[in-house]
Amino acid sequence: MNFIISANTDIGLTKDTNQDSLSVKVINTSQGRMAFAILCDGMGGLAKGEVASASVIKAFDNWICNELPKLCQGPIEDSIIRKQWEKIVTEQNEIIKTYGAKQGVKLGTTVVAMLLTQNRYYILNVGDSRAYELTTEIKQITQDQTFVAREVSLGNMTEEEAMKDSRRSVLLQCVGASDSVYPDFFFGDVQGNAVYMLCCDGFRHEIMPEEIYEKLQPNVLMDDYQMSQNSIYLIELNKQRKERDNISVALIRTF
Amino acid sequence: MLEIGSLVDGKYKILNKVGQGGMSVVYLAMNEKANKQWAVKEVRKDGVKDFEVVKQGLVAEIDILKKLSHPNLPSIVDVIDTEDAFIIIMDYIQGNSLNKALAEYGAQPQENVISWAKQLCDVLGYLHTRTPAIIYRDMKPANVMLKPDGNVTLIDFGTAREFKEKNLADTTCLGTVGYAAPEQFGGMGQTDARTDIYCLGATLYHLVTGMNPCEPPYEIKPIREINPTLSSGLERIILKCTQRDPNDRYQSAAELMYALEHYEEIDDLYRKKQKKKLNAFITSAVLTVALGVTSAWGYVSAENKKSENYDDIIKTAITTEEYYEAILTDSTRTEAYLGLNDLLSSDYVLTKEEGQQLLKLQAGLEEKNNAGFTDNVNVLSLLKAENPEGYNEVCFEIGWDFLSYYDTEIDRDRYENAAKWFEQMKDSDSENGAIASIFYDISECTTKLNQLRGGKVIQTQELDEQRESLWNMIESLQSKADGYELDYKIQVWIEIDKLIYNNVGDFLEVVTPDVLITMLNTIKSNVENIEGSNPDIIKLADELEISVAETINKVETAKE
Structure with a gap:
């Protein structure tokens, strides 16, 4: 299985800094090609959110470089990935918390990380960034760890109310601002000829999944240039619709 | 930033930095002249966007806070407005914040938590009853200092309301907004005293369970699901405090205070005790009724049996003794009396002996009691008490028989004997009564006449x-x-x-x-x-x- 990748981010209309961080890469391992993508949406009062998001990206990058090759020496098991990624997130939570306490600020970041091997995907999620799978349809893999999503799942709120609710940006947890972090994991089989997308909440607030599918479905994304162009198109569409947040999207196309 | 060792306002020597918030730094300072320690809070103006906008509100609010005086609040003694900061001088509270205690020891003992809860509730009540009411909005363990004497003090109080407004345009995390009540996220009505009640409830929950309600499962469960040894009364209080709808919570700190003071009474154990008492009462009540019914049934059955016996005896009675027996079986029924009377006068003659047998009724019948002794039963008085009309009838009939059939040569004797019976019922309203009355009077009259005739002087x-x-x-x-x-x-x-x-x-x-x-x-x-x-x-x-x-x-x- 082969991968084409792209990553695009935009500061958006109103923010002074871009606190999103993202990274996508294709890795050659002893078990064949793999693709890894991670996207963090940082937050923090005094423009420190990018510190948090970057810190998490670097930690995962470090894992890709140092730990993944070791794992590839044997069969990769879901539980090993889960254990190691949980450890990274917990450590990052402590590091960012300590940093915040020192600086007298509260800062934190969401994380959505995805590893695609030849046959399986591994996704970790904390917060409200999302992973999608686009094949013949668009499917959201992750679940938002937000206050409104929980209200919806508890039946206290409908989807429509959640879209408009003033609390839609309140996360249940994030790396760096929660006492403890409990990441969600999603494992599954990789589809050939599919697009895997990671995006921050800014990317999806103003545009509909159908619009995303129209521009990012596997059939229209034939090379990395096209992927990037179409991502930028959607980012600009967001800005036209007055999205105020930073906007980021990472894509992996399988074939 | 104030420098360590510098003098503020010429009196407060900054000793060291003890805390830092988003926009403020807290220092420990010493008033060397008075040899007293103070906390100096520096609110940096450059830390707040549009400081001039919030300044008026901040100044006004600090003025209000300066007037506060409560044992569980640090008092603000001075506010200094410098070029780049507000410096607030306040009581230095020794001790650690409760979130440190939580981090170190986990869940806190229930008694302590309730004692703290009362103090915090008292503070909230005090704040809410100021005019205008002050809503604290940020109750959480980190803002409660546990002093060495075991009491608590609410800190972080010098910041203006504007600083506490949650900025929700940006992505935020529950952990950073504290135990915000649902209405604090905006769009769900104004924050008021009940917001503080919610936050206090969440704080108590965290303290008593060691579970942060801002962490999975992000909800305030009944505390006994986490620790079954906790009080169900406290469980109810916390659940009521943390209802989503402010109307379902305690409506005031006073209400909550009352509940906290009586938490044991809404405790299951207490209720169980009360229920036991109630059960005991119900059991005895039910028993009373059941036994009452049984005894009533027994009584009725006995009465039925008695009346069956009575009827049997009457049916077959042919001797005086049998009638006596029937009378003793049930003294309150007239049949036996009348039967006896008819028996004795059936031959239209009431002999002296027969007369004696009737008079015996007035004297009382003898009956063997359970112990084998003989009791004298005054059957007529029983009849009179239970069945006055029957008594009248019996007296009239017997009196009439004496009057009509008593076998004696002397009419006066007849009258006197009859009068003994008529006397008993002559006052009754019936016609019999009227007749009896006349015969009674005649008896009296003839007796009188006899006396007068026999007198020595006519x-x-x-x-x-x-x-x-x-x-x-x-x-x-x-x-x-x-x-x-x-x-x-x-x-x-x-x-x-x-x-x-x-x-x-x-x-x-x-x-x-x-x-x-x-x-x-x-x-x-x-x-x-x-x-x-x-x-x-x-x-x-x-x-x-x-x-x-x-x-x-x-x-x-x-x-x-």
Whole structure:
């Protein structure tokens, strides 16, 4: 299985800094090609959110470089990935918390990380960034760890109310601002000829999944240039619709 | 930034930095002259966007806070407005914040938490009752200092409301907004005193369970699901504090305070105890009713049995003793008395012995009790108490039998015996009562007459009075008798005849012979007109006819 990748981010209309961080890469391992993508949406009062998001990206990058090759020496098991990624997130939570306490600020970041091997995907999620799978349809893999999503799942709120609710940006947890972090994991089989997308909440607030599918479905994304162009198109569409947040999207196309 | 060792306002020497918030730094300072420690909070103006906008509000709010005085609040003693910072001088609170205690020791003992809760509730009540009301909005363990003496103080109080508004345009995390009540996220109504109640409830939850409600599962569960040894009363309080709808929470700190002071009473254990008490009461109540019913049933059955026995005896009774037995079985029913009376007078003669047997009723019947001793049962008084009408009837019938059939030569004897019975019922409203009353009076009268006649000195006037009244009685007796059954009527006439016969001399002193003869003739003609098949009555009527004729004869003789 082969991968084409792209990553695009935009500061958006109103923010002074871009606190999103993202990274996508294709890795050659002893078990064949793999693709890894991670996207963090940082937050923090005094423009420190990018510190948090970057810190998490670097930690995962470090894992890709140092730990993944070791794992590839044997069969990769879901539980090993889960254990190691949980450890990274917990450590990052402590590091960012300590940093915040020192600086007298509260800062934190969401994380959505995805590893695609030849046959399986591994996704970790904390917060409200999302992973999608686009094949013949668009499917959201992750679940938002937000206050409104929980209200919806508890039946206290409908989807429509959640879209408009003033609390839609309140996360249940994030790396760096929660006492403890409990990441969600999603494992599954990789589809050939599919697009895997990671995006921050800014990317999806103003545009509909159908619009995303129209521009990012596997059939229209034939090379990395096209992927990037179409991502930028959607980012600009967001800005036209007055999205105020930073906007980021990472894509992996399988074939 | 204030420098360590620098003097603020010429008095407060900054010793060291003790805390840092988003926009402020807290230092420990020493007033060297007074040798007292103070906390100095520096609110940096460059830390706040549009400081000039919030400044007025901040100044106003600090002015309000300066006036506060409560044992669980640090007092603000001074506010200094410098070029780039507000410097707030306040009490230095020794100790650690409760979130440190949580981090170090986990869940806190329930008694401590309740004691803290009362203090915090007191503070909130104090704040809420200021005018205008002050809403704290940021109750959380990190803002509560645990002093070495075990009491708590609410800190982080110098910041203006504007600083506390949650900026929700950006992505935020529950962990950073504290235990925000649902309405604090905006769009769900104003924050008010009940917001603080929510936050206090969440704080108590965290303290008593060690579970941060801002962490998975992000909800405030009943505390006993986490630690079953906790009080269910406290569980109820916390659940009520943290209801989503402010209207479902305690509506004021005072209400919450009351609940906290009585948490044991809404405790399950307490309720169980109360329930036990209630159960005991219900059990005994049910038993009372059940036993009551049983005994009522037993009583009714016994009564039924008694009445069955009674009926059996009456049905077959042919001797005095059997009737006595029936009377003793149930003294309150009249059948046995009347049966006894009928038995004794069935031959139209009541002998002296038979009379004694009736009089025995008045004296009381003897009965063997359970112990084998003989009890005297006053059956008539029992009958009188339970069945007054029956008593009247029995007395009348027995009295009548004495009057009619008592076997004695002396009429006075008859009257006196009958009077003993008539006396018992002569005041009753019935016609029997009226008749009895007259016979009773006649008895009295004849006794009196007899006494007067036997007197050594003849008191003519009194004799005449008695004679007259006796005559009046006879007249009224005759008029009353008209409405009676035939056998009673005959009996009355016989009496009138006998009375006249025996007292002709006396009556002639007060009435003319013609009057006597007229009455006797009336009776005579009445008797002659009697028709009937009852041989006893025919016999009586025949005798009476002869007797009346004799009396008329006597009157005629006396007239001359």
